[in-house]
Amino acid sequence: MSRPGYYSRRACDGKRRRGAAAKKIAARRWKPRYNAGARARAHWRPRGRKLRDGTNRGAAMQELPIDRYFLDRAKAKRGGRLNAYASLTPSRTALVVVDMQDYFVKDGMPSTIAEGQGIVANINRLAAATRAAGGLVVWIQTEAPADADDWANRREATSAERWESRRELLARDGEGFGIFPACAVESEDQLATKIRYSAFIPYPSQLDTLLRDRGMDTLLIAGVATSTCCESTARDASMWGYRTIMVSDANADQTEALHRHTLGKFLTTFGDVQTTGQLTEKLAMGAELAVPAQ
Structure with a gap:
């Protein structure tokens, strides 16, 4: 009843x-x-x-993959349109791939994201489109602090066994530090490390310096996990003035609910969310517009 x-x-x-x-x-x-x-x-x-x-x-x-509540809120804020950014300038656009490392993607690792391997194809596709259009691809790797006392508040909230395992696996020579082999990293791509969830901490970070030196103003965020390192990096990017877009089908999380809610909140409050297909089309269109008329 x-x-x-x-x-x-x-x-x-x-x-x-x-x-x-x-x-x-x-x-x-x-x-x-x-x-x-x-x-x-x-x-x-x-x-x-x-x-x-x-x-x-x-x-x-x-x-x-966003609840209609967030879709409607985004449209209400933008006068009926869903997306914040309708076009891309490829020469000022960077694809930032967060934490696609063995520690987070490889089977059997303590912090593996179950769907992490499932987004590799979309990341590679978007990376290829970004390069072809004249944009920049940056691969972010988390490195555990060498100093055992660094990030003490996080260490206190973690078991001693797990903390030591993380430090060993995410050391530069650790088994989990390397980028997952299926990810297509090319010689022209850039690598940057981070020691916190956000790649913009501490500020100025290695990533921010790299981006500003190359004149980037738009970031496409992909990787794992949607609700942790990807969102932290994307939010900070937005706060520092970058046009920031989270790629819905090139991010992954522990659960679908976490993934959906994170994307929805980011769409309405911090930036934009678009698919790999949408972004590859915008990159190609931007590259065509950048070619001088004959």
Whole structure:
């Protein structure tokens, strides 16, 4: 028995009908709508109904793995458009690949992200597109501090056994420090290390210096984990003035829920979220526009 007031009386009566009318109602689904107070109200919409801007509501959900609450919030903030950044200037764009190291991706490691290996193909595809368009590819590697007392607050919150294991595996000569072999690192790519979750700490960081020296103003963030090092790096990049885009299908996390929520919050508050396909198209288009007319 449904809770009083959860469904409208008309809908409840409709569910009891038989024949063609019942089939028509059954073909529709219930979807939550979020108002300004973020309070969900149940109502139904036919599948595939288009929004005022002509886009398909269902298509947006399939394109980005983000709850509709965040999609609607982002559109409300941007006057109806979903994405913050409509175009890319390849020569000023850098793909920043975070922590695609054996420690986080290789099977059997203590901090392996289950879906980490599943995003390698998209990372390689986007890296190739970035290089071809004239952009920069940077691979970030986490290095455990050599000083056992460094980052003392984090050490205190971690078991002694796990802390020592992390220090050994993420040392420069450790088994987990290297970039996962399936990642296509090319000779023109740049490498940068970090000692905290964000690649922008301490500031000025190795990454920030590298990017500013090359005139980069737009960052595409990929890697693992979406809700930890990728998000920390992306948020700091946004705070330091970079146009920052998290790549939805080139990031991975321990759970789908963490992945979805992180992308949704970033989309509405800090920057943009786009797919590998969207970004490769924008890079190619930007490269074409940069070619002088004959």
